[in-house]
């Protein structure tokens with residue numbers, strides 16, 4: 215039997231081949247009940263294909279999808295407890311808004327009064343009361359998107375799939391709809407699975423995010439997790455600034471790596487020893503670096519201020535280090551470092567960091 | 579919509595030109611209905627007396643009824659067949675934009691610009707070679723060539739506007755294939771199909787050149803009209819007949835255009851986009 219704590223959707227080793235091309239490659243994911251889950255990835259990374267397999271429009275080539283304890287192999291789309299908001303919304307052009315929203319109710323045989331009441335409730339929910347008699351072409355992009363939402367939500371699905379629902383909207387409307395989408399999801403408690411290639415959108419909306427690349431899931435984590443423990447360079451670059459360093463293991467099995475510009479840096483065995491001596495990628499967030507005007511007692515690296523950047527409320531100091539072309543960005547939070555004055559370009563400074571600030575990334 | 583932009587300002591000169599153009603081009607057509615009501619054998623002014631007699635005479639003549647029957651029969655079959663072919667052609671054109679589609683479309687649209695007589699003679703030669711006797715069926719073959727562009731032209735906007743995700747959305751909302759067809763696919767396509775049927779029916783019904791070359795002993799209505807022109811005494815009733823054909827054709831074409839636009843977005847109907 216299914217427990218409420220079981221994942222609502224369980225995806226196990228799912229692949230999709232188109233001919234010899236693997237659009238989705240061995241994906242395993244658990245999506246929890248009531249969660250706002252996002253699939254994030256560049257164009258062509260297989261997000262839509264994975265979503266269409268969940269909805270049942272595409273058969274899985276390998277692996278297994280279980281939704282709410284029920285295996286989905288033999289279940290056609292119209293019997294799945296899932297509804298979808300299409301990328302282009304797919305509002306039926308020959309029906310008005312009311313009939314679009316009520317489309318899926320036929321099977322439940324509501325009385326006309328029940329039907330009207332349910333549609334009215336939905337029109338209120340999407341804040342479009344009075345738009346019931348409009349046709350699709352008489353609606354704006356944002357309004358269409360809401361109708362597509364209502365048409366799916368009226369069926370009270372266990373899962374709502376959204377394929378880049380905000381992609382067609384302009385920036386301002388997109389931000390407004392993001393907020394509404396999040397509030398709606400929290401109000402209804404339905405599990406949302408959102409596909410997007412917009413990192414910011416995924417990070418602001420989601421409880422958890424699966425980052426996809428070339429058909430595979432690279433990392434599944436919370437937005438904070440992705441920020442604090444990114445697995446590779448691309449994810450590390452999603453939000454905020456990041457300093458990247460090439461590093462070489464100093465000797466096989468050593469807890470230190472030789473980082474370009476920083477010297478030997480402790481990584482506590484997080485670098486798997488590579489016999490080929492290839493470089494590893496190390497990253498440190500600018501706010502995890504401390505700036506000093508005098509050499510600290512232990513472990514500072516000397517540099518020269520190259521430029522100062524004001525970012526509203528805080529400064530970003532770009533420091534040139536010997537043996538490194540790109541300057542290192544250091545964020546100056548108020549009262550953080552022992553720099554009392556704002557440093558001026560040309561001034562010699564020292565930077566330091568704590569061991570756990572050093573992120574070791576997968577080589578790409 | 580109401581505010582006129584700079585380029586939409588009315589232009590007096592252009593309007594007058596358009597009006598003259600219409601009068602000279604389409605004015606003569608009005609002679610036909612006018613004189614079909616005149617109680618005289620010849621087209622001549624001044625008009626002395628009006629009558630319905632030519633219309634009455636029409637129905638007492640068996641050849642007219644036969645020709646009408648033939649034309650309806652040909653048009654019915656041609657409209658159904660050309661619309662059916664047009665559906666597949668339009669679907670292929672709209673859905674798989676493969677290289678070469680453009681050339682195929684151009685080829686199918688040729689009958690609109692190539693003189694009908696060239697097509698008619700070509701078909702006639704082929705039929706002769708193959709030893710096929712001329713009949714209403716050979717007329718249908720000729721009409722098919724003429725009607726196909728009209729069918730595609732009526733259907734293409736539908737198929738280009740038809741988004742396969744409509745059918746998926748219906749499945750997603752819980753309908754199986756049968757219900758999806760009747761609740762989504764057919765209603766979206768139906769106006770285009772109806773428009774195509776009406777349009778091709780009219781084109782076939784009115785077509786002369788193909789029928790002239792390709793008909794055997796059984797005449798279609800336009801051929802019958804042509805034949806009767808040799809007999810001056812028949813002339814007024816031919817005018818009456820032509821008037822009826824004219825009225826029916828106009829009505830069907832307008833109906834077809836009107837139906838064809840139902841539910842299409844404004845831009846696809848040939849209206850000037852803003």
Ligand SMILES: Nc1ncnc2c1ncn2[C@@H]1O[C@H](COP(=O)(O)OP(=O)(O)OP(=O)(O)O)[C@@H](O)[C@H]1O
Nearest residue numbers: 232236237255256257258259260261262263264411
């Ligand atoms: N029906 C299909 N036949 C063949 N290849 C396909 C098919 N559908 C998708 N693909 C391929 O699979 C890959 C993944 O496609 P998918 O649509 O899932 O990408 P996506 O991550 O949604 O991208 P986007 O952000 O551009 O929508 C692409 O390379 C695409 O060309």
Ligand SMILES: [Mg+2]
Nearest residue numbers: 261262263377
């Ligand atoms: Mg996609």
